[in-house]
Amino acid sequence: MATLAGAPGALTIERPDGQPVHVGPVDAFALETRAKRLASRSVKRESKRAGLLLATTCIDLTTLEGGDTPGKVRALCARATRPDPDDLTVPPVAAVCVYPALVAVAREALQGTSVRVASVAGSFPAGQASIDERLHEIRAAVADGADEIDIVLNRNALLAGRLEVVRDEVAASKEACGHAHLKTILETGELGSYEMIRRASFIAMAAGSDMIKTSTGKLPSAATPPVALCMAEAIRDFEQQTGEAVGLKLAGGIRRSKQALGYLAIIAETLGTRWLTPERFRLGASSLLNDIVLQLRFQTTGRYGRPGDLPVD
Amino acid sequence: MTTARSQTGTGENLAETFSEYVPSVEARDIVSIKPRYGLLIGGEEREPLQGGAFATIEPSSGDHLAEISEGTQADVDEAVAAARGAFEAGWRDLAPRVRAKYIFRLARLIQDRARELAVLESIDGGKPIRESRDIDIPLSAAHFFYHAGWADKLEYAVPGMRTAPLGVMGQIIPWNFPVLMAAWKMAPALACGNTVVLKPAETTSLTALLLGEIVQEADLPPGVLNIVTGAGETGAALAAHPGVDKVAFTGSTAVGKKIARQVAGTGRRLTLELGGKGAHVVFDDAALDQAIEGIVDAIFFNQGHVCCAGSRLLVQEGIADHLLGRLKQRMELLRVGDPLDKNTDVGAINSHAQLQRITEFVEGAESEGCAIHQSGAPLPERGFWFRPTLVTGLGGSERIAREEVFGPVLTVQTFRTEAEAVAKANATRYGLSAGVWTEKGSRILWMTQRLKAGVVWANTFNQFDAASPFGGVRESGFGREGGRQGLEEYLQLEPAAK
Numbered sequence: 001m002a003t004l005a006g007a008p009g010a011l012t013i014e015r016p017d018g019q020p021v022h023v024g025p026v027d028a029f030a031l032e033t034r035a036k037r038l039a040s041r042s043v044k045r046e047s048k049r050a051g052l053l054l055a056t057t058c059i060d061l062t063t064l065e066g067g068d069t070p071g072k073v074r075a076l077c078a079r080a081t082r083p084d085p086d087d088l089t090v091p092p093v094a095a096v097c098v099y100p101a102l103v104a105v106a107r108e109a110l111q112g113t114s115v116r117v118a119s120v121a122g123s124f125p126a127g128q129a130s131i132d133e134r135l136h137e138i139r140a141a142v143a144d145g146a147d148e149i150d151i152v153l154n155r156n157a158l159l160a161g162r163l164e165v166v167r168d169e170v171a172a173s174k175e176a177c178g179h180a181h182l183k184t185i186l187e188t189g190e191l192g193s194y195e196m197i198r199r200a201s202f203i204a205m206a207a208g209s210d211m212i213k214t215s216t217g218k219l220p221s222a223a224t225p226p227v228a229l230c231m232a233e234a235i236r237d238f239e240q241q242t243g244e245a246v247g248l249k250l251a252g253g254i255r256r257s258k259q260a261l262g263y264l265a266i267i268a269e270t271l272g273t274r275w276l277t278p279e280r281f282r283l284g285a286s287s288l289l290n291d292i293v294l295q296l297r298f299q300t301t302g303r304y305g306r307p308g309d310l311p312v313d
Numbered sequence: 314m315t316t317a318r319s320q321t322g323t324g325e326n327l328a329e330t331f332s333e334y335v336p337s338v339e340a341r342d343i344v345s346i347k348p349r350y351g352l353l354i355g356g357e358e359r360e361p362l363q364g365g366a367f368a369t370i371e372p373s374s375g376d377h378l379a380e381i382s383e384g385t386q387a388d389v390d391e392a393v394a395a396a397r398g399a400f401e402a403g404w405r406d407l408a409p410r411v412r413a414k415y416i417f418r419l420a421r422l423i424q425d426r427a428r429e430l431a432v433l434e435s436i437d438g439g440k441p442i443r444e445s446r447d448i449d450i451p452l453s454a455a456h457f458f459y460h461a462g463w464a465d466k467l468e469y470a471v472p473g474m475r476t477a478p479l480g481v482m483g484q485i486i487p488w489n490f491p492v493l494m495a496a497w498k499m500a501p502a503l504a505c506g507n508t509v510v511l512k513p514a515e516t517t518s519l520t521a522l523l524l525g526e527i528v529q530e531a532d533l534p535p536g537v538l539n540i541v542t543g544a545g546e547t548g549a550a551l552a553a554h555p556g557v558d559k560v561a562f563t564g565s566t567a568v569g570k571k572i573a574r575q576v577a578g579t580g581r582r583l584t585l586e587l588g589g590k591g592a593h594v595v596f597d598d599a600a601l602d603q604a605i606e607g608i609v610d611a612i613f614f615n616q617g618h619v620c621c622a623g624s625r626l627l628v629q630e631g632i633a634d635h636l637l638g639r640l641k642q643r644m645e646l647l648r649v650g651d652p653l654d655k656n657t658d659v660g661a662i663n664s665h666a667q668l669q670r671i672t673e674f675v676e677g678a679e680s681e682g683c684a685i686h687q688s689g690a691p692l693p694e695r696g697f698w699f700r701p702t703l704v705t706g707l708g709g710s711e712r713i714a715r716e717e718v719f720g721p722v723l724t725v726q727t728f729r730t731e732a733e734a735v736a737k738a739n740a741t742r743y744g745l746s747a748g749v750w751t752e753k754g755s756r757i758l759w760m761t762q763r764l765k766a767g768v769v770w771a772n773t774f775n776q777f778d779a780a781s782p783f784g785g786v787r788e789s790g791f792g793r794e795g796g797r798q799g800l801e802e803y804l805q806l807e808p809a810a811k
Contacts, residue, residue, distance in 0.1 A: 010598070025752050027772050030603035033610075037443075042337035042655035050330035057327075233602045268332040269646050276328035 011199060013163065015206045016171050021241050023202045026194045026230055035225035038269055039262030048261065049299050052292050054276055055260040056083055059093040060118055060249065060284045063313070064217065070105045073098055075313035077109035084293045085311060087300070093289065094278040095148060099124075100141040107145030118183075119144075122151035122173060125187070125216035131169055138176040148181040149173070150213060150249075153200055155190050163203060170207035183249055183282075184209040186231075189221030194230045201234035211247035217284065222252020228263055232270040248275070251284025257295040260288060334648075334656045339442045341653065344433045346519065349380040352388055352542060353525040355395035356535025362387040367544070369518055372439035372661035373652050373696040381518045384541035386550045389510070392539040393556040396481040396508040399536030405478055405506050409465035416464060416504055418531045420457035423450065423496075426527060430520055434492055435652040437519040439661030439697070440615050442653050445492075452777060453496035456795070459779035460504035463800060467505065470800050477805040478506030479582060480558035483551045485572075486521070487564045488514035488663050489618040489719075495521050497783075497794045498561050499538065505803040507559075508537050512551050514564075515544040516664045549575075557581060559803070563620070566717075566743075566788050584792025584802050586620065586784055588717040589745030592738035593623035593774065594728075594760065597632045599750035603772070605636070605643050608723070611748060611774040613647060613659055613701050617721040618667070620789075621746035623774050624718060627737055630727040637705070637725065641686060644701045649690040659690075659721060662697040671699050671720035678704050678713040678724075715741065731756065735763045745789035748774045767793075 011023040043051055061080045063072060077096055084090040095116040096106050103119045110117060119141040123129035138149050151173050157165040174182045184204040188197050204212045212231060215222035228250050235246050248271075250263055260283055267275050275281055290310045297305045349366065351358040365383035370376060384392070404412070423430065430453075431445040440449070467476045482502045486494040491513060502509050513521035521540055528538045541547055545568070552560050552572045559582035562572050566587040576583045593611050595604045611623030628636050652660035662668040679685050687700040702722045707714045714724050728734040738747055747766040749757050757771045767785040770776060777783065782793035793799050 025598065025600040027600035027603040027752075029773050030600070030606045034603075034606045041334060043331070043334060044337045045335050047331050047333060047335045050327040054327040054331055264331060268328070273328035273332050276331070 013167065013202050013206045015242075016167075016208065019242070021202055021206050021238060023199055024237060026198045026233070028194050028226075031194060031230055032226045035229040035266060038229065038266045039225040041262070041265040043261045043265065049296065051261045051264050052257060052296050052299070053091060055257070055264060055283060056093060056289065056292055057091050058276075058278050058281050058283050059289055060095045060097045060251070060282050061093045061289060062097040062217070062251070062284050062286050064097070064099060064120060064124070068099060068102055070102065072313055073102045073105045074109045075311070077106055077115070079289065079311055079313055080115045081110070081113045083289055084296065087296070090293065090296060094282055097150065097284060100137055100144065100146075103141050103144040103146045116147040117145055118148035118150060119146040120150045121146075124150070124152055125218040127152035127154055128156060131172065134169075135172060135176045138173055142176070142178055142180045146180055148183060149177050150183045150185055152185045152187060152216060153204060155187055158191075158196070158200055158203070166200075167203050167207045170204055170209060174208040181210040182208070183211040183213045183247075185213045185216055187216055187219065188214050188223075188227045189219040194226070197227060197230050198234050201231050202238060205235070205238045205244075205246045209246060211249050211280075211282065213249035213251055213282075213284065215252035217252040219252070223250040223254055223263075225262060225266060228266050229270060232267060236271055245275075245280060247280040247282065249282035249284055254283055254285045255287045255291065257288070257292050260292065336651065337655045338651060339432055339435075339653045339655060341432060341436065343429045344436065346379050346433075350382060350518065350522050350542070352382050352384055352392070353522070353538070353540040354388070354392045355398070355539065356529065361385060362391070367515065369437060369516060371436055371696075372663055373693070375696050378437060379519065381515070381542045384512075384543040384547045388541050389547065389550040389554055392510045392541045393481055393483075393554050395536040395539050396510050397556055399534055400478070400480055400508040402534075404508055404534060404537050407506070409467065412504065412506060413461045413464035415531060415533050416457055416461035416500065419528065419533075420454050420461055422527045422531055423454040423457060427451070427454070430492055430523060432653065433523060434520050435660070438488065438491060438517045439652050439663050441657040441660040442655055443657065444615060449490055449493045452779070453492045456496040456500045456779045460500035464504040467800070467804065470797055470804070471806055473809055474806040475809045476505070477807070479803060479805055480507060481556060482507045482509045482803070483512070483554060483557035483560045484509055485512045485548045485551060485560070485562045485564065486514060487620075488517040489615060489620070491517040492520045492524060494563055495524055498563075499524075501794070501799050501803045502561075503537065505800060507803055510539045510541060510551060510557070512541050512543065512548045515542070518542045552576070555579070559583065561792075561802070562586070569790060582802070584784075584794075585790035586792070586794065587745075587788060587790040588743055589620045589622065589785065589789050590625055590715070590717055590741045590743045591621055591623045591746035591748065591766070592625045592627055592741070592764070593748040594734045594738055594750065595626070595628045595632070595636065596749075596751040596753075596756065597629040598752045600752065600772070601632070601636065601639065604750040605639055607748060607750060607772070607774045608640060609643055609647070612723040613721050614775055616659055616662055616699070618663055618719055619775070621768065621775065621783075623746065623748050624723060625714065625738075625741075626723055626725045627728050627734055628725065629734075630729055633725075633727045637703070641703065644688040644703070645690075647688055647690060647701050649688070649698060649700065650693055659701060662699050662720065665697055667719065668697040668699060671718055671722060674713050674716075674718045674720070675702060675704070675722060678711055681711045681713075683707055683711060683713065709737070709740065717743070731759065735760065739763075739765045742788040744786035746770070
């Protein structure tokens, strides 16, 4: 299905229904220049407050540790629904993201709230398991009550050039999700070039992902402004060809409000403000939320609060 | 949109409020502008001998900023005499490492006062603070650092040649990059042991005068740098002065030709960096989003007041419609307005005269049958502004396709083959810059060998470095600035004794 002909960018990918999508090239230097400039937009006062509130509603509050327990997940869920216990005007986050074994705990804790339950599945983070095992894990997480599933793309197959395998696995995962939303993690830190990130974005989108996501958060190299811009441009080009709007989730290393505002600027000026909704944009993070709360408190009171004043989980 | 989804009203409002970016204005109070400025001659600020003055105004408001002295022939005589005195009294014979020390000191002082220089540059010239802060001033400091390093290594600059300074340099600079052009000219001149008489452009004297202040602060010997402000006549007096050993001019081709005639046959040296009509060639395999960024940077950087601007877009026919559609969308994102707002992408046109000139060009193109597309950016009420503009439907013979507009105006033509792209790109009397966008490396090399331009950028545009020589061919001038080649323009070369 994938043809490699002519220039590096002349790759076409067939969607499961047979419709081809054209990938097209990307060039590192101008991409990085543009990303740096967008990420350093000077966002102040009302725009900053709006951006911080918006970022809050787009957070997938995440815990993916070997030591996660029901108690920790319940504390996380409490923080997700009431990010600032002293200011109930701060809206809840988009979702809580946990390992499959803890989906049921999160489901129960979030009953009756707007916060969705997301689960990684499909042999997170490496994806080095048989497709049957991975699909089984997805189905189990959905059965336990997950609204959203974050899978990892098969980098083994992608980097070896077996693009059909990558596409077919994502398509099978989408089917296994049923009503749940599928986010596909590219793990950009392992892909080696913007060309490969763009290619992986197109494969994941062509196979039916509802959202494409940068990273697992388990590698030192994760979301960066140029990676976010590269994927946002791929999403825009995919929409132009197919009419379908795919979401973007940035994850890994996003800890500060300023970073979040920079990413919002990249989205706003590449995909437009219609992408700045939790349906189409997410920030996967854990420590970012408390930094936003402190920034919002500063906006309200004019004083910087202490990080120790906020609940942790 | 096949996957329309519900959006909450508040969410949408938050997104709009965020993406408006409320003004984030760099404070002006770091600069203090005097009501009136004198000339800098022999290390002292002096009134001009015949007392004339003219106003410098802020392009973003039209407000009066200060009175600038108008130097005349008598002042130029004094300045040249002061420069000659400083040259002969010691700058020429100073130990090279001591000269280097002075130039390093200048570079560091420029860094120390970078914010002040950037704010003043944006106030007096109209360019966005993002550009003056991130490009003009850091690059100026870099030129001083680079040339300071050369000052005690000149014997290695040109293999087999002994070097000596030339004497008094008459340097005339334009209004588009006031500090940067002063740096490009002063740094190599001083490093090579010459002394300088600098004539800034009449609309942008303030930062040159601040540089003069910095030179004083750096304790350079009096007379090593002299500044004579004024308009065209002042510049003409300097260019024609028999006491000047070399004239270095950056500006229009018309004035450059006049200077070339004046200098011809006098034995005095000359370098000219003149106008341009840079071609920007985009092939159908290029990375489109990045090519669009390159096109935008090439023509809308500094409101298009750039001699090496990529002002003629040549796009391969098959992708022309698609690319232009994308470019128009991108142009809508350009924020035109207050130069001191950190989010401004396109600032004010430098002067009322320049605004008129640009307007005439675009109106002329329209009457010649071209299609004009402008971004919808709201413009401030006061000051001089021009919207980012695209001109299509050209035959190639229109005035706007051939002459330098020096504004945010891009002409678009299509081509079918490499050979046609080269022929169209070279169909100009200028030859300063060109750009090529393609994924194919061999095509870049093929094009670069054939494009008649002093600099060709591949898959980027407007990249500058102190170590990289810059200059033109044909009616874009001769001589190079920057790099080892740039040094040679400020040195007397003699074969070294065996």
